[in-house]
Amino acid sequence: MNDKRQGRKKDKLISDSVNRLSPSGIRKFFDLLQSMDGVISLGVGEPDYATPWHISEAAVRSLEKGYTMYTSNSGMVELREETARYLESTYGVKYEPLGEILMTVGVSEALDLAMRAILNPGDEVIMPDPHYVAYDSCVILAGGEPVKVPTTEENNFEVEPRDIEARITPKTKAILIGYPANPTGAVMHKEKLLAIAEIARRHQVMVVSDEIYARLVYGGEHICFTSIRGMKDNAVLLGGFSKAYAMTGWRIGYAAAPKEIIAAMTKIHQYTIMSAPTMAQVAAIEALKSGESSVLEMVENYNRRRLVIVKGLCDIGLSCFEPKGAFYAFPSIAVTGMTSEEFSEKLLIEEKVAVVPGSAFGECGEGYVRCCYATSLAEIEEALTRMKRFVKKHRK
Numbered sequence: 369m370n371d372k373r374q375g376r377k378k379d380k381l382i383s384d385s386v387n388r389l390s391p392s393g394i395r396k397f398f399d400l401l402q403s404m405d406g407v408i409s410l411g412v413g414e415p416d417y418a419t420p421w422h423i424s425e426a427a428v429r430s431l432e433k434g435y436t437m438y439t440s441n442s443g444m445v446e447l448r449e450e451t452a453r454y455l456e457s458t459y460g461v462k463y464e465p466l467g468e469i470l471m472t473v474g475v476s477e478a479l480d481l482a483m484r485a486i487l488n489p490g491d492e493v494i495m496p497d498p499h500y501v502a503y504d505s506c507v508i509l510a511g512g513e514p515v516k517v518p519t520t521e522e523n524n525f526e527v528e529p530r531d532i533e534a535r536i537t538p539k540t541k542a543i544l545i546g547y548p549a550n551p552t553g554a555v556m557h558k559e560k561l562l563a564i565a566e567i568a569r570r571h572q573v574m575v576v577s578d579e580i581y582a583r584l585v586y587g588g589e590h591i592c593f594t595s596i597r598g599m600k601d602n603a604v605l606l607g608g609f610s611k612a613y614a615m616t617g618w619r620i621g622y623a624a625a626p627k628e629i630i631a632a633m634t635k636i637h638q639y640t641i642m643s644a645p646t647m648a649q650v651a652a653i654e655a656l657k658s659g660e661s662s663v664l665e666m667v668e669n670y671n672r673r674r675l676v677i678v679k680g681l682c683d684i685g686l687s688c689f690e691p692k693g694a695f696y697a698f699p700s701i702a703v704t705g706m707t708s709e710e711f712s713e714k715l716l717i718e719e720k721v722a723v724v725p726g727s728a729f730g731e732c733g734e735g736y737v738r739c740c741y742a743t744s745l746a747e748i749e750e751a752l753t754r755m756k757r758f759v760k761k762h763r764k
C-alpha cells in the first residue's frame with residue numbers, strides 16, 4: 369500500500385476527537401530528559417517528597433489484612449464521610465457523603481467524568497488561557513468546544529469575569545476554572561470569584577472548579593468556589609490528594625457536586641473504572657484524619673523555595689510575577705527573544721535544566737516557561753546559576 373493510502377487509512381482508524389488533540393508539549397521534554405544525565409528538573413509538576421510514612425503505612429496495614437477487593441463504585445463510605453467532614457470544616461461547604469461525593473482516580477478522572485457527564489456535542493466550555501494541559505483535551509474528548517479567555521501577567525494571570533461573560537453564547541455549558549493555577553501559580557481574588565459566580569447564575573451556566581492546589585496557598589486564604597452562596601447547586605468541585613499530601617502515584621481524588629451530576633458521573637465511572645484503588649482510598653482516609661501537620665510542613669518548605677526561585681529568576685533578568693499558590697513560577701523569557709519551546713530545548717541541551725515551555729499550556733503561555741519549585745533548595749540554586757549563565761549568553 370502506498371504511503372498516502374496508508375496515511376488515510378490510519379487517519380480513519382482514530383476518532384476525530386483524538387486526532388484533534390495535540391501531543392502533550394510536556395511529554396516531549398520528559399522523553400529527552402530521560403535520555404540525559406545530570407539534569408536538574410524544574411519540569412515535572414509533582415512534590416519531591418515521598419508520601420508521609422503514616423499514610424503509606426495505613427495502606428500497607430490494609431494490604432496485610434487482605435483489603436484488596438473493589439470498593440463501592442462511589443468509594444468507601446468512611447472516605448466519603450471524611451472528605452465531607454474535611455470540606456465542611458475547612459471551607460464551610462456541606463456535602464452529603466452518600467450521593468454528593470464520588471471518589472475517583474485522581475482529579476484527572478474527575479475532570480474527564482465531569483466533562484463527559486455534562487457536555488453534548490458542540491457545547492462550549494470557557495476556560496482561562498494558559499491552563500492545565502488536560503482542560504481543553506477533556507472538553508474535546510467529551511465532544512465539547514474549549515473557548516479560551518486570555519489572561520496576562522499584568523493581571524497576575526487571574527481570569528477577568530467580564531472577559532468570561534463576553535464569551536458566553538447560547539452554546540456555553542460551563543466555565544472551567546482552576547485556582548491556584550497550573551502553570552502560573554496564580555490565585556483568584558475573592559471579588560473576582562464572586563463575580564464569576566454571579567455571571568454563572570445570571571446566564572445559567574455551570575462552573576467546574578479544579579481545586580487540586582487548594583492547600584498550596586502562600587500568605588492568603590483559599591476560597592472554595594462552591595462555598596460561595598448559591599454555587600453548591602451549580603458547580604462541580606474537583607479535589608485531590610496528589611499535591612497537598614504528596615500522593616501523585618496513588619491516583620486518588622474526588623468530585624463533589626449536586627446529586628444528579630454525581631449520579632451521572634458515577635454511571636460513567638462504574639463502567640470505565642469500577643472503583644478508585646482500594647489501598648489508595650485507605651491511605652486517603654489516613655491523610656484526611658492525621659495528615660495536617662505534614663501538609664503544613666511541606667507548604668512551609670514550598671514557600672521558602674518559592675521566595676528563592678522568584679527572586680533568583682528576577683535577578684537574572686527573567687521577570688517573574690509573584691505566584692501566590694501551587695508550586696510553579698512562570699517567568700517571562702522575553703529578554704532572550706526565543707520562543708518558549710526554543711528556550712526550553714536549548715536550556716536543557718546547553719545547561720541541563722528542564723523547564724516546560726509556556727506554549728504547552730495555551731497560546732497565552734508563549735513567552736514564558738513553567739518552573740516547578742517542588743525540588744530541593746540546593747537544586748533550585750544550582751538551576752538558577754545555570755540559567756543565569758544561559759540568559760547572559762542568549763540575551764538579545
Ligand SMILES: Cc1ncc(COP(=O)(O)O)c(C=O)c1O
Binds near residue numbers: 620621
Ligand atoms: C491543575 C491540575 N489539575 C489536575 C491535575 C491532575 O491531578 P491528579 O494527580 O489528582 O490526577 C493536575 C496535575 O498536575 C493539575 O496540575
